[in-house]
Amino acid sequence: MIPEATVARLPVYLRALTALADNGIRTCSSEDLATAAGVNSAKLRKDLSYLGSYGTRGVGYDVDYLRYQIAREIGVTQDWPVVIVGIGNLGHALANYSGFRSRGFRVVALLDADPALVGRTVADIAVRPFDDLDEIVREHDVAIGVIATPAHAAQDVADRMVGIGITSILNFAPAVVAVPEGVDVRKVDLSIELQILAYHEQRKANGGAEAAAAAADGVDAAGGGAA
Amino acid sequence: MIPEATVARLPVYLRALTALADNGIRTCSSEDLATAAGVNSAKLRKDLSYLGSYGTRGVGYDVDYLRYQIAREIGVTQDWPVVIVGIGNLGHALANYSGFRSRGFRVVALLDADPALVGRTVADIAVRPFDDLDEIVREHDVAIGVIATPAHAAQDVADRMVGIGITSILNFAPAVVAVPEGVDVRKVDLSIELQILAYHEQRKANGGAEAAAAAADGVDAAGGGAA
DNA sequence: TAGATTGTTAATCGATTAACAATC
DNA sequence: TAGATTGTTAATCGATTAACAATC
Incomplete structure (x- = not known):
């Protein structure tokens, strides 16, 4: 609409x-x-x-x-409970992100499959085992999940989330996750953003070289440097 | 093209x-x-x-x-030197992000304006004062800068980057930065992504409620819930 | 040759933009 | 009323998609 x-x-x-x-x-x-x-x-x-x-x-x-x-x-006049799965460097940063609270989101749980992390406290929230996902989602009626795991774990986590009724996923893992129709996935990918910048940066550099060469040659720059 | x-x-x-x-x-x-x-x-x-x-x-x-x-x-057959400004939780995570190296990017420096952070080592890189930006950019011929500061500092950092010739910026700060023509800025914003998900999530919920109410009323769902 | 799959065409769809009538 | 600025129209532009001729 x-x-x-x-x-x-x-x-x-x-x-x-x-x-x-x-x-x-x-x-x-x-x-x-x-x-x-x-x-x-x-x-x-x-x-x-x-x-x-x-x-x-x-x-x-x-x-x-x-x-x-x-x-x-x-829809941010109400509060949205959110879970974060994968408490590595990025998950840690996300848990501490203050923009959540002020913008209608509330982190209700941090989950990680690594027993070494479970029980640690991050941003005043205790890290819980990934297997607690079902219980947490039911208890807090969570509709939005954040994936901050390594790439290889992302699809499993997404499947599990979808299985218990999460219908919106924010995926920070550098992997494409497949989900059934009706589930929304948005993807944030640092290295993809950088690569897009690199593409344009390369053009600028080449454009400059082409323009300079063209100026020296007295020809139109457009003909230039398709390598 | x-x-x-x-x-x-x-x-x-x-x-x-x-x-x-x-x-x-x-x-x-x-x-x-x-x-x-x-x-x-x-x-x-x-x-x-x-x-x-x-x-x-x-x-x-x-x-x-x-x-x-x-x-x-x-353009990622070559290596792109990158600086990260703002070594809070997010900058920390970015510095440790392994996907950089493997995808054609090399973090040549971490910068922060906070003297308390300067000298600390993050991901095997010493944090340096923000004022060293000029020197670092010239030395390593940096074309891409990453902003991971709080919102209020973002425009200053961007201005400074542009001033020394950086022409591509990846902005993680929750603020719009204005740059001159010819400079590319890409923005990654966690809370915006979540809000987009929330919008659709709300529709799903309303759609369900509308559909249910409509079914009960025996009327068409489309007429329903414009609050 | 027959089967498979690319690269391209053309139609459709959605997003952007300038311009301006409506109206405070 | 005159000036300002919205909300909308219509034209333009760019992206997506299905279909298929080219060709391995």
């Missing part, structure tokens, strides 16, 4: 509105908010139009009101 | 090919590779067609050959 591209930007708008509110700003134009969110104002207005009509022509948007409307649309 | 959506998938194909190679598989069809990468085969073939014609009709792709071609296209 709301386009996926819009959904992915709503949290960005929410954060920008929070930043404006923190600076004591009560009202903003689509131009102001777009700048704060790093998009253009036409896109912002189009996105907001899918939610309803929460602005005032000639005036702009009430920051608090719009913020609440977006939060409600996303 | 190569569509951005394709560029973003090339690293996924690269990883899938590496997994196939690790399993001793020498040749694969577009169908095989698409499954391993989690996309459909038409999209895969279309994507690969932008790079050239590296398959054999009736046969498929040579895994090693295709892997090399994609790595070359992305």
Whole structure:
């Protein structure tokens, strides 16, 4: 109903509105908010139009009101219990991430298959055995699971999560996990992000070389360096 | 030239090919590779067609050959020096991330503005003062910077990076950073990913409730729960 | 040759953007 | 009323997908 591209930007708008509110700003134009969110104002207005009509022509948007409307649309006016599986370096960092709490998420458990980690306390939460997953999910009605294990364990963890009714997974493991229809997986992958940057970086470097060579040769750069 | 959506998938194909190679598989069809990468085969073939014609009709792709071609296209046949700024929980995890080394990236320095952290060793690398950034970037010819600071420091760090010639930034701080044209920024944001999942999760729950209510009422679900 | 599978075409779909009428 | 700014339209652009001719 709301386009996926819009959904992915709503949290960005929410954060920008929070930043404006923190600076004591009560009202903003689509131009102001777009700048704060790093998009253009036409896109912002189009996105907001899918939610309803929460602005005032000639005036702009009430920051608090719009913020609440977006939060409600996303669903973060309620609290979402979350489990993190895999308490290595990354899981550790995620457990300590303060942005969870303030944005509608609550880490209810940390799980790891390694008995050496079980019982340790991370971010004031005791690490529990992976086998406790079922019990924890039932007890806290967890709908969102975070996978921070090594790649080889990711599919097993996902299968187990899906098996007990988790329908949304955030996967930090560098592996593709297959899930049945109706389960959402989002993937965060550091090295993929870096590789995308590297691709463009390489073009910049080559482009520069081509442009320089072309300038020296007195020819058009476009013909240049398809290696 | 190569569509951005394709560029973003090339690293996924690269990883899938590496997994196939690790399993001793020498040749694969577009169908095989698409499954391993989690996309459909038409999209895969279309994507690969932008790079050239590296398959054999009736046969498929040579895994090693295709892997090399994609790595070359992305630019990860060479090594990219990277600096990480902000050695908190996340920076710590990033510094220890083993996927860097194996995928064409080399962490040449860890920097932090906090004197208490400077001199500590993380992942066998000594943490250095943020002010050493210029020197390090010049010495190692760093083109890619990673920001893992708190939100409030991100823009300053980005400005400083751009000032000394870094043209690609991976930003983990929960803040939008503004950069001049020609500089690429990619953003990884945990809480945004979770919020996107929450949005869909909420729909699933509402959809279920609506469907159930509608079934009980004997009316069409679509009319239901716009709160 | 017959079967398999690529690389490409063309149709469809979804996202972005500029422009502007509506309206505060 | 005049100026400002939203919400929406319509045009453009880019991405996805199915289908199939090319060809191993």
